[in-house]
Amino acid sequence: MLSAQLPVLSLLIFFPLAGCVALFWLGDEKKVRVFTLAVSLVELALALPLLGFRLGEAGFQFVEHAPWVASWGLAYYLGVDGISVLMVALTVAILPLCVLCSWSYIASRVREFHFCLLFMTSACVGVFAALDLVLFYVFWEAMLIPMYLLIAVWGGPERRYASIKFFLYTLAGSTLLLVAVVALRIAGGTFAIPELMQKGYSFDFQYWVFLAMAIAFAIKVPMFPFHTWLPAAHVQAPTAGSVLLASVLLKMGTYGFLRFCLPITPAGAEHFAGLMIIISLASIIYGGAVALGQSDIKKIIAYSSVGHMGFVTLGIFVFNLRGAEGALFQMLNHGITTGALFMMVGAAYERSHSREISDNLGLGKYLPAFMGLWGLFAFSSFGFPGTNSFVGEFLVFLGAFQRQAWVGFAAVPGALLAAAYMLRLTQRMAWGEPSSVSGWPDLNFREWAYLLPAAFFVLYIGLMPGVFYKVMDASLQNMLSLMQRPVAHYDAPPAPQKSGGLLQAAGLAGREGGR
């Protein structure tokens, strides 16, 4: 098979980086935009070999392996399975849309902006494709810098506050992830993720490693008590920043749960499942309730993200196939639908120069195409049958009821809330008393170009989800079976001298210790 020899994933990671470098030689703003668009389309074409993904195989495909720092066991190890291939595809597909939706929105420092976009893309693809813990961590952190700059330089009036909050929250969360990485290396003897998934660890070890990883991922998702950075970042970020944030970055948190927490520390995950389910339910209800009270359109969508991601984590922590499928579907769906909604808010903002609902009333009469698409995405957002989110939410509900009935029932108000705030918003935008909209043009060609692909996938996944099942099922089943492996009663190779650390240090002048 040709695609097996071609280093597809490396190309996907390094091609945008090469594009970044080339940007420095382009002076003209227009040229920069066209060039970046071209790069993003070529990147999309480079992802085509991923269509050769062999369905029904649980293992990793398109694997690339090369030593990196051999003396420390670091490897350049890439590969995708049914979970990550979808995320890689989503990341690559979002890039051209981001370029298009910032075509006229971003007017200053255009080159640097597109530099950040391309850099983000390579880091995000890297996160989903990395199979070496350290490589994963490198991409995971590297992506923070361009995202910080996207918010801090091109953001709204409160951008300084929002960007620093985003940066501090996520980086502080992931410092303990690094400790977990180190601990796994010592206990498992390798940085390679597929091998670490096969090993057994003691319960105590799993308990602490799960906690260290879960905090990092929960902040990224974000789950309920850690969500406060998200609305600030979403509202202040430029459109493309919001789209990337919603479509790709938030997925990294849930991807982390699927890739690390469940297969590597199953006993820890099982132990904390109740708590995680309750937090997920809290996110769903809280996100919906707060969204109901907002008057800023972007804030409504930001809080709706908290609710939607709550569904994803709920699906993950019910530990059954339906739930996991639903979670993965919701990750995709949220990326498409919420990304599209953010792009539409950006388009509305370019006309009204306001994100308040009250300044965007009555668009239905003058901007029918705009409102029609908005309606589609809004319906998709609360899971209307026939749209993509219905499939995902339905599966999550199925999984939740399979686990315990009360879990399923507790999530129902969340779905109702979603319908409430989305319909209320849509109604006012479509039929409200018009606020000086008569002069605004309807969607132009560029806007059609970035909204139609999203609309297509909303309906495609909604009506024919079959092929996606086939892609993800084998890997998810494999993941769930890995969770069944027994807890080890030892902590891998015992350290040469395991002293009590602090306890012993406290008895500093004592007689213990020594060679």
Added chain:
Amino acid sequence: MDFRPELVISESFQFLVVAALFFQSLLYKVVSIRMRSWLPWVAGLGVAVNLFCLNTQGTMFYGSYQVDQLSQYFKVIVALGFFFASLNATRQPTLPHEKRYDYFLFMALSAWGLMLMASAVELITIYLALELSSYSLYAILPLRSKDRQAAEAGIKYILFGAVATALALYGFSYILATQHTSYLATLAIYTWTWADSPLAVVGLVLFLGGMLYKLALFPFHFWAPDVYQGASNETAAFVATLPKLGAMVVLIRLGALLTPGLEITHLLAILAAVSMTWGNLGALAQRDVKRLLGYSTVAHAGYMIMGLMPGNAEGLAAAGFYALVYVLMNLTCFWVLSRVAADGRNLYLEDLNGLHRRSPAMALALAVGAFALVGLPPTGGFMGKLFLFTAAWGHGYDWLVIVAALNAAISIYYYLNLVRHAYTQDQPGREPAAQPEPRFSAFWAGALALLLLFLGVLPGPAFNLALRAGEALLKLGG
């Protein structure tokens, strides 16, 4: 006399630099050559010479002076640091013209002392090399026009330094009295538990104190922020980086004596933890960028000590690698400070506002330096931290790794502040006409930033050198 010149090519080269500076200092009324026209290039040649001598090995002076992989590795870093520091200092606005030659003479002398220190494997030799490098620093610290703070910084450094040295000598006497040798190789055979020889332990702790003073580890850290603040930007760049190398190389050699579980190791672990926390918390409150970097040094001293905890080759190598990264990160930040403060004043965070418009290259270099100090990939700072954490985990000091990780979280705020001021805050009112950046400063800032990124993406070559050094050291000492 047991002297083999072929072993000490790199030191000899540095000595020739010192000698040349000495003669120029004597004859400056007769021949006056501009410093910047020759010194940096000779220092750059020195880096090449040191790289060339990387594989030299042997001992001389009856085993008190040892040229091995560790010493050669550190000599390369000293040469590299001296190159950048002297390049930086040639454009020093606050240096009185007539003292120019003496300044560089002492700077080169100090670097020479550090090179000797890298090879010293006997306590008296270590002590002599330490003093050689310190005395030169005492002389250059107050050289900042007629600045009173600089004088204060000089006095502080001398007084604290003298006390620390006295303590080290006192400790040395204990070691000699109880173990009857001053050779590290022999000392490594003894056990260093409190139970076996309490006096030796006390002596070693006191001797370590002298090194920890150079490293600015808690509780010997008080001088760092004040001295950096008082000294000129360029002098601070030197003081903040190179002397730490001397301290680190000696600590790594002594690290071969330490095993996990010893009282001294526990003590060092606690000091490291306190040092990180203290330094990071102190830095949070700073407005003066040099004071901020001073406190950050205290925190980084704590990180570096982590490498000594496990007492194996990996740990020592991690510490050695981190020393290299540390020097480069700080030189990058100080380079930017020195260039931005064209009149040589102290910079406050607000002075960095809008730097990305005034000089994009400086802002970018500062961002790389700051993110490296945080330990963010893809910079060398991340790789350094990863190596340190991995080495220290699983030897009974897991709590120290967790403390270090939490400290990294604290430190994000103030390092990010540097970037935030440079990138997101514009100077109100003054919309600066983008003046063309001097090629010189942009080029070398870029070189430093690229080096940091290179160490982050491909740490292999440098790290393997450190690892070989660590392995050789343990084979010899153990």
